Amino acid sequence: MSAFWRSPAFVLFAATAIILIANGSRQSFGLFVVPISTDLGWGRSEFAWAIATQNLVMGCAAPFVAAIGDRLGPIRVIAISAVLYVTGIALISISTTPESMILSAGFVVGLGAAGVGFTLPLALVGRVAPPQSRVFWLGIVTAGGSAGQFVFAPTSTALIDSFGWSGGLTILAIIIAITVPLALSMKAGSAETLAKPDHQSLAAALSEASRHRGYWLLVMGFFVCGFHVQFVGTHLPGFIEDAGADTYLAAWALGTIGLFNIAGTIIAGRMGSRWSKKNLLCLLYLARAALFMTFIYLPVNAVTVLSFAAIMGLLWLSTVPLTSGIVAQVFGPRYMGTLFGIVFLSHQLGSFAGVALGGILYDLYGTYEAVWWIAIALGCLAALIHWGIDEAPLERPITEQDVAIQNKAGEKIS
Numbered sequence: 001m002s003a004f005w006r007s008p009a010f011v012l013f014a015a016t017a018i019i020l021i022a023n024g025s026r027q028s029f030g031l032f033v034v035p036i037s038t039d040l041g042w043g044r045s046e047f048a049w050a051i052a053t054q055n056l057v058m059g060c061a062a063p064f065v066a067a068i069g070d071r072l073g074p075i076r077v078i079a080i081s082a083v084l085y086v087t088g089i090a091l092i093s094i095s096t097t098p099e100s101m102i103l104s105a106g107f108v109v110g111l112g113a114a115g116v117g118f119t120l121p122l123a124l125v126g127r128v129a130p131p132q133s134r135v136f137w138l139g140i141v142t143a144g145g146s147a148g149q150f151v152f153a154p155t156s157t158a159l160i161d162s163f164g165w166s167g168g169l170t171i172l173a174i175i176i177a178i179t180v181p182l183a184l185s186m187k188a189g190s191a192e193t194l195a196k197p198d199h200q201s202l203a204a205a206l207s208e209a210s211r212h213r214g215y216w217l218l219v220m221g222f223f224v225c226g227f228h229v230q231f232v233g234t235h236l237p238g239f240i241e242d243a244g245a246d247t248y249l250a251a252w253a254l255g256t257i258g259l260f261n262i263a264g265t266i267i268a269g270r271m272g273s274r275w276s277k278k279n280l281l282c283l284l285y286l287a288r289a290a291l292f293m294t295f296i297y298l299p300v301n302a303v304t305v306l307s308f309a310a311i312m313g314l315l316w317l318s319t320v321p322l323t324s325g326i327v328a329q330v331f332g333p334r335y336m337g338t339l340f341g342i343v344f345l346s347h348q349l350g351s352f353a354g355v356a357l358g359g360i361l362y363d364l365y366g367t368y369e370a371v372w373w374i375a376i377a378l379g380c381l382a383a384l385i386h387w388g389i390d391e392a393p394l395e396r397p398i399t400e401q402d403v404a405i406q407n408k409a410g411e412k413i414s
Contacts, residue, residue, distance in 0.1 A: 008128035012137055014186045015121040016144035018078070018179050022085060022116045024148015024258070025176055028156040029105070030234040031251060034241060035165040036101075044238060046098045048359030050105040051234055052352045055226070057110025058117060059348020065114045066123060066341030070202060074120045074337065079183040081115025086177050088112055093169035116179060118145070118320060119344050123337030124186065126328050134333070135277070135325035139269015142320040146265055146313070149258025157251035205335040214389040215339075218326060219346045221281065221389075224382035225319045226350030228288055228375055232257075232312065235358040239368050243300035253309040260313025268318035269325075277322040277329070278389040284322075285386065288315050289379030296372045326391050 029051055036047050069077040088108030095101040122141055129137040152172075159168030209215045237250035271280055291311055298304045327340045358371045 008130075011128050011186045012125055012140060014182050015125050016141050018082070018116060018144075018182050019118065019121055019141055020144040020148035020151070021176055021179050021182075022082070022113065022148070023118070023145030024150075024152035025089070025156075025172055026109075026113060026117070027145075027149040027233050027258070028152040028254065030237050030254065031153065031156050031160065032165050032169070033234065033238060034247075035160055039165065040096060042098070043359075043363050045356075045359035045363045047101060047105075048234060048355050049098070050101040051230075052356035052359070053102050053106030054110040054113065055230055055348045055351035055355060057107050058113045059226075059345040059351070061111055061114035062117070062119045062344045062348065063338060063341035066119050066337035067202065069115070069120045069123070070335050070337045074124045075183060075187050077115050078120050078124075078186075079180055081112045081120075082176075082179040082183050083112070085109060085112025085116050085179070086173050089169055089173040089176060093166045093173070116183070118142070118324075119341045120337055122320070122324050123333075123340060126324065126333045126336045129333075133273070134328055135272040135321055136266075136269040138324050138328075139265045139267075139272070139321035142265040142269070142317050143262045145320075146258045146261030146317055150255045150262070151258070153251050153255035153258060157248065200332075200334060202335055202338060205331065205339065208394065209331060209339050209342075212330070212390075212394070214326075214330065214391065215343075217385050217389045218323060219343050221285075221382045221385040222319070222323055222343050222347040223350035223353075224285060224378045224385075225323075226347035226352075227354035227378055228350075229316065229354075230351035231354030231358050231371060231375060234355045235362070235368055235371070238362070240300060240305055245300055245302075245305065249302055249305055253305050256306055256309035257313040257316050260310045261316040261318065264314035264316060264318040265321060267314075269321040272322045272325050276391065277326050278386050278391050281319060281322050281386040282383045284315050284319055285379045285382035288312075289376045289383075291315070292372055292376045292379065296369065326389065329391060329393055331394060 033044060033047050033051075036042070037044055040046075065077060065081065088104055088111075091104035091108055092101065095104045118141075122138055125137050125141050126134055156168060156172065159171055162168070163171065233254065236253060237247075240250040240253060241247060268280065268284075291308065295304070295308045298308075323343060324336070324340050327343060328336050331339055354371075354375070357374070358368060361370050362368055
């Protein structure tokens with residue numbers, strides 16, 4: 001047991017558990033839209049704006065939080081972010097005005113999620129994983145988020161039914177608090193990897209990525225992933241309930257997405273270790289567009305909703321191990337946190353657009369149809385964007401700066 005505690009495998013386990021709890025709880029926020037809006041006398045857009053702000057803050061903070069983690073070590077940053085995340089959830093439970101909801105659900109939760117969400121745990125696992133298994137390990141961590149969605153969707157519904165939305169959020173905050181000791185427990189298993197000397201500065205890594213055409217294509221493409229995931233995650237429950245279906249069907253739809261994406265992300269990670277990751281991403285985005293187009297023409301009932309959820313689950317976060325895998329493959333794992341954090345910023349800008357646009361257009365027209373068609377068009381565009389990515393690893397010449405950095409690191413170790 002002691003050997004496992006100090007191994008990279010334990011880092012994989014702990015990071016997966018953190019993602020399970022943090023992402024699973026965050027993906028269940030859509031279930032709170034209707035009860036909060038109804039109880040406080042709001043339209044759908046008020047709470048949607050708070051969730052949209054959360055995604056925007058999370059995305060804007062992610063590159064900076066990741067850069068701090070890359071320079072000072074990710075463990076403490078993840079732990080501090082977990083404390084912020086728990087605090088934000090607790091504050092939502094006592095928020096009764098749109099302004100306080102944006103502050104708690106938007107800014108505080110968003111800042112916490114920037115560190116405890118995908119970026120830093122994925123970067124840490126990417127650094128400790130064996131190179132030949134890196135994409136597969138990233139798929140396992142991402143699958144944790146999907147498993148969390150499966151667990152937290154029905155759990156959140158049960159908490160709302162039993163304790164109301166405010167009491168349910170308070171209990172949710174207590175559950176999420178376990179992420180703090182989980183984060184601190186990863187120190188032993190990652191110590192050896194994080195102590196290795198740097199052969200490239202952060203500034204050099206950022207400069208290198210900024211000149212790479214494929215990196216910017218990846219940034220643009222991940223915007224679409226954020227739009228799709230957060231639009232569906234936030235507004236699918238309302239879409240289902242508007243059709244007259246039972247509230248529990250919405251919860252089971254989100255849970256089914258999470259359940260099937262456990263398989264989807266692991267399969268994507270395994271396939272990404274063998275085949276072209278950019279080609280797989282092209283197929284994923286086209287499949288999403290085709291699925292959305294089919295779903296909006298079908299009647300809303302248990303069979304169609306759960307079938308949609310199952311297929312969407314296979315495609316849901318399967319983009320994450322492939323996208324982060326391209327970053328690590330092209331630029332190396334050393335500054336994966338910062339570089340993937342910038343890509344993730346684009347994802348969160350898309351999330352902001354998907355959540356906000358869904359709420360605004362619904363309040364204007366009383367339907368989500370226009371947003372579904374926007375999601376379809378973006379899926380087709382993303383497939384074209386990813387087709388142009390060069391995923392070959394960069395060859396770096398040894399420079400005098402690299403030698404100086406390595407010698408300086410060697411002097412510190414000796």
